[in-house]
Amino acid sequence: MIKEYTEALEKYELNGGYTYKKEYETAIKKFGFLDEDKYKKISEFSGGQKTKIAFLKLLLSKPDILLLDEPTNHLDINTVEWLENYLKNYSKSMVIVSHDRMFLDKIVNKVYEIEYASITEYKGNYTAFEKQKRANYEKNLKDYEYQQKEIKRLKAIADRFRFKPTKAKMALSKLKKIEQMIIIEEPNKYDLRTFHINFEIPIQSGNLVVSSENLKIGYENKSFAEVSFKLYKGQKLAVIGENGKGKSTLLKTLMGYIPKIDGKYEYGHNVIKDYFDQQMDTLNPNNTIFDEFSNSFPELTTTEVRNALGTFLFSGEDVFKEIKVLSGGEKVRLQLCKIFKNKANLLLLDEPTNHMDIVGKESLENILSEYKGSLIFVSHDRYFVNKIADSILAFEPEGVIYFNGNYEAYCEYKENKKSNNIIQEKETNVKNKASTNEYFEQKERIKRKNKINKLELEIEEKENEIENLKLEMQSEMVCTDYIKLKELQDKIVLIEEEIENKMLEWEKLNKEL
Numbered sequence: 001m002i003k004e005y006t007e008a009l010e011k012y013e014l015n016g017g018y019t020y021k022k023e024y025e026t027a028i029k030k031f032g033f034l035d036e037d038k039y040k041k042i043s044e045f046s047g048g049q050k051t052k053i054a055f056l057k058l059l060l061s062k063p064d065i066l067l068l069d070e071p072t073n074h075l076d077i078n079t080v081e082w083l084e085n086y087l088k089n090y091s092k093s094m095v096i097v098s099h100d101r102m103f104l105d106k107i108v109n110k111v112y113e114i115e116y117a118s119i120t121e122y123k124g125n126y127t128a129f130e131k132q133k134r135a136n137y138e139k140n141l142k143d144y145e146y147q148q149k150e151i152k153r154l155k156a157i158a159d160r161f162r163f164k165p166t167k168a169k170m171a172l173s174k175l176k177k178i179e180q181m182i183i184i185e186e187p188n189k190y191d192l193r194t195f196h197i198n199f200e201i202p203i204q205s206g207n208l209v210v211s212s213e214n215l216k217i218g219y220e221n222k223s224f225a226e227v228s229f230k231l232y233k234g235q236k237l238a239v240i241g242e243n244g245k246g247k248s249t250l251l252k253t254l255m256g257y258i259p260k261i262d263g264k265y266e267y268g269h270n271v272i273k274d275y276f277d278q279q280m281d282t283l284n285p286n287n288t289i290f291d292e293f294s295n296s297f298p299e300l301t302t303t304e305v306r307n308a309l310g311t312f313l314f315s316g317e318d319v320f321k322e323i324k325v326l327s328g329g330e331k332v333r334l335q336l337c338k339i340f341k342n343k344a345n346l347l348l349l350d351e352p353t354n355h356m357d358i359v360g361k362e363s364l365e366n367i368l369s370e371y372k373g374s375l376i377f378v379s380h381d382r383y384f385v386n387k388i389a390d391s392i393l394a395f396e397p398e399g400v401i402y403f404n405g406n407y408e409a410y411c412e413y414k415e416n417k418k419s420n421n422i423i424q425e426k427e428t429n430v431k432n433k434a435s436t437n438e439y440f441e442q443k444e445r446i447k448r449k450n451k452i453n454k455l456e457l458e459i460e461e462k463e464n465e466i467e468n469l470k471l472e473m474q475s476e477m478v479c480t481d482y483i484k485l486k487e488l489q490d491k492i493v494l495i496e497e498e499i500e501n502k503m504l505e506w507e508k509l510n511k512e513l
Contacts, residue, residue: 027056030082032243059086066094072103073354076242077380099358101126102383140187147184154178201373205345206269207233207475209374210254215263217246217253223261224249229393229402232471236368236375238385238407241395247378250393251275251348254376267346274344278351278378280331285324289314289334292323296338312337328355336364349377353384382407404464420453448513455506462499466492 031052072080084106104126111122111129122129154174161167211230218224224246239247252258255275294305312333332355353361368388379385386407394401403410469488478484
């Protein structure tokens with residue numbers, strides 16, 4: 001009986017008997033479900049929630065092989081990060097179809113690419129695949145070009161001497177050498193067929209594009225969040241956070257589609273805005289692609305309409321397809337085509353990369369990187385966010401946080417904040433256990449650390465203030481006003497002195513610490 005008991009106990013432990021409940025609880029929480037949701041009937045959940053539940057069941061059943069088709073679609077950033085950590089530690093095999101480049105970088109160790117009706121294997125993650133593909137193409141192209149030159153050289157010799165009796169043998173040997181070659185085919189170029197557009201913004205906005213102060217957003221007097229931020233000319237702001245927290249609601253409120261609950265927002269001078277709706281409700285399903293576009297721009301000729309649609313890969317008879325039969329990716333391309341044709345100086349984009357393949361995402365990244373206007377966009381694609389955004393508006397559990405920096409810097413800020421919280425918790429525990437002298441020493445240490453953190457934030461705010469003043473100096477209204485320029489320059493000098501004093505204090509505190 002002891003032997004049987006030991007075997008059963010080992011099997012129970014091996015199968016996660018001591019950890020499975022905690023694992024289930026963690027997974028349910030990370031997928032955005034509340035405690036009360038655990039006791040609801042499946043029929044009470046939305047379609048998106050049912051998809052999450054099916055995904056949860058799949059993950060927690062731990063099959064020998066996971067087949068995941070676009071697993072990060074419609075998941076928020078926090079859930080994707082949790083899923084990454086889960087799959088990293090998954091001991092069995094998985095096959096993933098995905099256009100999420102950061103997700104692929106962190107999970108996969110082998111890539112199979114399907115291109116030109118053939119499949120090629122690459123070892124490593126997505127970044128390694130890109131490097132290998134580029135290196136392979138360049139090597140194959142060099143080999144092909146070298147062989148073509150050699151064939152041309154041998155043929156030239158053969159053609160020159162083949163009819164001379166004394167040289168005919170030598171000429172034939174050159175031709176035979178060509179016949180014995182293993183001919184290298186010209187390598188296919190990357191399959192980069194995608195949309196493209198180059199345009200200038202005819203009307204420039206003022207320096208301050210949009211500002212919100214204590215703006216409460218939501219539906220029917222139910223507030224989701226309170227938002228305060230300022231967006232300046234040329235700035236690109238990413239709105240990130242969990243699903244259902246009000247990111248799309250913010251964009252709709254700024255567009256005037258939903259009334260604000262409280263607070264205020266206002267646009268600056270000469271701001272012309274346009275909006276990309278992830279639901280694509282603005283497209284008439286009964287229209288053809290051609291009619292949908294030409295109805296929006298009646299002043300364009302048939303040729304001009306076709307040329308505009310052609311840049312977004314709608315050519316030939318494709319322009320007469322009805323919108324109701326288009327794929328998600330085709331609808332995205334059509335809506336983007338309309339938006340970019342409007343030439344607005346402020347774009348509000350809600351999940352523009354949904355339904356896009358990697359080449360499409362890279363094209364949109366290139367367009368938006370070169371875009372001279374201002375941008376507010378909602379996205380869960382971290383690679384896309386990190387490449388485009390220069391500032392972050394994060395919908396976090398503790399509230400909406402504005403961060404001046406890209407996504408990578410924001411992640412570092414969160415990690416540092418988390419580390420500081422852990423340090424403070426430990427210091428609090430030390431304080432409770434320490435003697436009276438140790439307690440006061442620890443208290444002084446915490447005070448210095450808090451003062452250092454406060455100084456860092458103040459320095460950052462002052463630096464942002466200088467940047468904003470410099471931007472104001474570059475505006476058309478100010479750059480010719482020498483009195484105003486001198487006032488702004490004097491302000492900058494005073495702020496720089498403040499920064500220098502704070503830096504001296506910061507260095508002193510760090511030495512003492």
